[in-house]
Amino acid sequence: MPVFDCHSWLGGSIVPGMAQSVETLAKNMEAAGVDRALVFSAHARVVDPLAGNRLVQAVVDRSPGLYGCLVGHLNRPESSVGAMRELMSKRRFLALAVMGRTAEEPITKAMADDMLNAYRRYTKPIMLYALNADSVRGALEIAKAYPMLRVVMLGMGGRDWRDAIRAAHAATNILLETSGSLECAKLAAAVETIGPHRVVFGSWSPHTSAPVAIGMVEDSRISDDAKRRIFWDNAVRLFDLDGAPTPEGE
Amino acid sequence: MDQSLDINTLYGPLPAASVDLSIDDLQALMGKHGIAACCTLSTIGVLLDHNAGNAATMAACREVQRLVPAATVNPIAYFGGEGPAMQFQEDGFKVVRFYPAWQGWPYLFAPFRTLLSTLAARDIPVIVHLDGPGSATQLLDCVGDIPIRLVLADVDDRQVSEAVALMRQHPNLFVETSGLSATGAVKLLVAAVGAERVLFGSGAPARPLGSALASIRHAGLSEHDLARVMGLNARALLGIG
Numbered sequence A: 001m002p003v004f005d006c007h008s009w010l011g012g013s014i015v016p017g018m019a020q021s022v023e024t025l026a027k028n029m030e031a032a033g034v035d036r037a038l039v040f041s042a043h044a045r046v047v048d049p050l051a052g053n054r055l056v057q058a059v060v061d062r063s064p065g066l067y068g069c070l071v072g073h074l075n076r077p078e079s080s081v082g083a084m085r086e087l088m089s090k091r092r093f094l095a096l097a098v099m100g101r102t103a104e105e106p107i108t109k110a111m112a113d114d115m116l117n118a119y120r121r122y123t124k125p126i127m128l129y130a131l132n133a134d135s136v137r138g139a140l141e142i143a144k145a146y147p148m149l150r151v152v153m154l155g156m157g158g159r160d161w162r163d164a165i166r167a168a169h170a171a172t173n174i175l176l177e178t179s180g181s182l183e184c185a186k187l188a189a190a191v192e193t194i195g196p197h198r199v200v201f202g203s204w205s206p207h208t209s210a211p212v213a214i215g216m217v218e219d220s221r222i223s224d225d226a227k228r229r230i231f232w233d234n235a236v237r238l239f240d241l242d243g244a245p246t247p248e249g250e
Numbered sequence B: 001m002d003q004s005l006d007i008n009t010l011y012g013p014l015p016a017a018s019v020d021l022s023i024d025d026l027q028a029l030m031g032k033h034g035i036a037a038c039c040t041l042s043t044i045g046v047l048l049d050h051n052a053g054n055a056a057t058m059a060a061c062r063e064v065q066r067l068v069p070a071a072t073v074n075p076i077a078y079f080g081g082e083g084p085a086m087q088f089q090e091d092g093f094k095v096v097r098f099y100p101a102w103q104g105w106p107y108l109f110a111p112f113r114t115l116l117s118t119l120a121a122r123d124i125p126v127i128v129h130l131d132g133p134g135s136a137t138q139l140l141d142c143v144g145d146i147p148i149r150l151v152l153a154d155v156d157d158r159q160v161s162e163a164v165a166l167m168r169q170h171p172n173l174f175v176e177t178s179g180l181s182a183t184g185a186v187k188l189l190v191a192a193v194g195a196e197r198v199l200f201g202s203g204a205p206a207r208p209l210g211s212a213l214a215s216i217r218h219a220g221l222s223e224h225d226l227a228r229v230m231g232l233n234a235r236a237l238l239g240i241g
Helices: A022-032 A040-045 A050-060 A077-087 A110-123 A134-147 A157-171 A184-194 A208-217 A224-239 B023-033 B043-047 B050-063 B083-091 B110-121 B135-143 B157-169 B184-192 B210-218 B223-236
Strands: A002-011 A035-042 A066-073 A093-099 A126-129 A151-155 A173-176 B005-012 B038-041 B067-072 B095-098 B126-129 B151-153 B174-175
Touching: A002 A022, A002 A040, A002 A050, A002 A208, A002 A224, A022 A035, A022 A050, A022 A066, A022 A208, A035 A040, A035 A050, A035 A077, A035 A093, A040 A050, A040 A066, A040 B135, A050 A066, A050 A077, A066 A077, A077 A110, A093 A110, A110 A134, A126 B210, A134 A151, A134 A157, A134 A173, A151 A157, A157 A173, A157 A184, A184 A208, A208 A224, A208 B210, B005 B023, B005 B043, B005 B223, B023 B210, B038 B043, B038 B050, B038 B223, B043 B050, B043 B067, B050 B067, B050 B083, B067 B083, B110 B135, B126 B157, B135 B157, B157 B174, B157 B184, B184 B210, B184 B223, B210 B223
Parallel strands: A002 A035, A035 A066, A066 A093, A093 A126, A126 A151, A151 A173, B005 B038, B038 B067, B067 B095, B095 B126, B126 B151, B151 B174
Antiparallel strands: none
16 A cells, blocks of 8 residues: 655654655655655754755655655744745645644644735645644634635644544544544544545654554554555645656556 | 563553453454563553452453453552552562553652562562653652662653663663654664663553554564564563563
8 A cells, every 4th residue: 555644854853863864764764665755844843944945845856755845934934935935836845834833832823824825826735733622723713714725734633633523524624634642543533524535644753653653544443445545545636646656656 | 482572551441542442452453463462451450449450450361361460559549568569479460560640649759669669579570651751760769779670661752862861870670662653763772772671562452553563663673682672571571481
């Protein structure tokens, strides 16, 4: 079963040498059986959006299996919008991740309006961390205010995954990304409530290694068809990659 | 013969985990993933009453030979004496597990320290479940010079450096792997302290057994180290073949 990892970071690992370069990313992906990955820049999140996203551009340009997710920081609006203007129209940048000071900090519509108004013309998905109930509420507010944008909840609510599933049920432009809490029960509940077509696989590597994240999906009590959609089909549709080569075709 | 042993499993009611934690489910998971034995205990002993829970654990483990019994005690409800340690040894429990965060008691806690002394006197190993950076350091402050074999459970990637620092000071200290989900964390730990002090644990069925296994099998360990981590170390610690 091919795997598209929608949530993989370049840099930011506590363990030395992990996810620091295109070589280590490729090696980790191959060992884990990941065929494609959407790469986020840790440098963009914690240091400088423009420089960090340019690093990701350099990485995705060198590896056909990698795509970029542009990281915008709410406290660095000028640099973030600059990065957006420079990179977002490129085919290999597939989405915008809107980040606050920490992954746990809720992002509200008021906080994100400026950045989202600058971004909406690209018509690509946005990614928001949703690792607790407050963050889920913020993401839901944004999803309802921007119905033309597809909103991916990174971490699908963390331990508050029931809130994330309820939010996705309330707004059909929300998709849930599988990282966050390592609990099999959340995937079965999500598939039952919103269907398998609105859940995408993400590992949050190197924070959680891809094999560990894959193991959770494989252990979940959902059909093989649902797993295939989560691992691959939904990401291809979300990012409009139907024309891109598949792992089977290579 | 497969010597794999998962040192960290639970069964019974656990509302926080949203899963059915029946003994049957645990056995089904073991079969699916090829785990030969599991060290387990009833959640009733952790959440409600350690005496009732320990009785349930022993009953389940007598029925299913592949399950290795772990006892538990809530130090808040321990009023001194050697009774629990004596009873555990008599009943055949192989290890005692402690849950400070779930039960709301601090790592530096006098009744806990007394309990540890009584368990150390009978050479019964213990597993203590941690709760974030700093908790292992507080735990070892509590242990002091008590000569007990101690397993740190739920160590995550933020606590690897803390575990390594403590393990270099305390030769009787081990780490269980269920929290080590970060890329490269298991290999880093094995390189720093040696494979003989790392024990496979999953937290199943509350957490996915497949994930826990993947973190070990994809760690890039040698066959020899893999065998040790997957069960030989735990069997030596628990004194089982």
